[in-house]
Amino acid sequence: MRTFIYSVQTAYKSILRDKWINLLTILSISICLLIISAFVTITMNMDSLLNRWSKSFGLVVYLDDSLNSEAENTLKEFFQKDPDIIGVKYISKEDALEELRLVLGSNAEIIEGLKENPLPSSFELKLKSELLDSEFVKQKAAEITNMTGVEEVQYGEKWLSSLNTISRIMKLSATFLGTAIFIAIIFITYNTIKIFFYRRNDEIETLKLLGATRGFIRLPFLIEGLFIGIISGIIGSLALYGIQSFILIKGTEVLPAIRAMIITFPLEVYLSVPIAGAIMSFTGSLIAVGKIKY
């Protein structure tokens, strides 16, 4: 415990003595952390936006004109039993015509002359949002098309697949960027701590000869690395908070819809990114100190 206190004091002195190197290190890591946390926040926002969009996504199943209401009911029950489907809405021929009439508005007289309703009845199906993968939906649509009494199945195929692609690319780049940045943080701390370690080489040699354990020699450097990581994390988080607040305030003035799009300050990011940064800095200093040989 006293060793720990002494190490903290030593680390503290070292940070003050080399304040410029340390400041530069902390700034570099803060920027790294800011970039990654901003990216993660954007990805999370995009993801929730995509999720909300996909909620409105539905399959429209057009029915055969010859189908009687009993057969339509059987189909409806079948869809309701399907665990993949969370919503079934029946739209009769009359409803469809009414809708068309509304859409046409003042031009509605075009259809007034029709003797017979040319529109088919249909079901609007909503799928579970986790199943909204373009391959799956395609397969599901094919299955339903093959059922007796089904004329055609329509859905926003292109739209769904591009939505999926965007989401996948975002997640992939977040992972990739995250890994790259964390490695960068390890390297930045490694460099700084290595410089201090080399510069105090004489002192370390003397400590070894006096009978200091490896732990005693290492601890101040590890604490310094950890300290650098934590401070950087706090600065990075504060910067992210500032930027996000700014966007929220300035952005909503211009475009009020932004408010709905932004998840306000994801706590996971505010906590985990600085913690991950601290762990990476610690790892960097651990590698820098390396194996101590007597």
Added chain:
Amino acid sequence: MIRFSDVTKSYNDDVVIKDISLLIEKGELAYITGPSGAGKTTLLKLIYAAEKPDKGQIVVAGWDIGKLKQSTIPYLRRNVGIVFQDFRLLNNKTVFDNIALALRIHDMHPKEIKKDVNAVLKEVHLSHKSQIYPQHLSGGEQQRVVIARAMVSKPTVLLADEPTGNLDDKTSDSIMDLFREINAIGTTVLLATHDTSLFQGTGRRVIHIKNKQIAGEEIG
């Protein structure tokens, strides 16, 4: 306390010590002497495990040097106080902190550290210089700080390498008095020196090394 059995040590095929056997008893004060380059420093380094023997066995205070694991070396060194030829004082620490460092590595309470360091400073007559940095001290004073650091942790063995290397006669005498005092409280003391005037007339054991081997012993 210190036993060498047929010890050979070489640096990259250059044999420095060849088949040396030696026994230093607990509580002894002995001198190792020989011309420059004879291997005195190497012998001391073998005792505090800065070097490992190529052949033979060395036992120091019960520790077998050749078999010591890296992680146990610090514990051996806590039993061996060393007065380095090149002092190894840290210039960014005061006299007090330099000496205290030898106790801080033991996880000792700051109050006790203060008490022990002040006591040892008194013994080497440097109490008034405790807050001075080493580079502002004279050679003799620096030497006394190094001795104080070596003895503050109350080691069972004290090694000194050319402890009067570049000091005038009067200062040397006072340094040698210090070693005798340390020895008087039961510490085994081994001094390496090429200066024959240090041990003449002391009545202590003197071990001569020459041509990589022990050339003889005498009472100084």
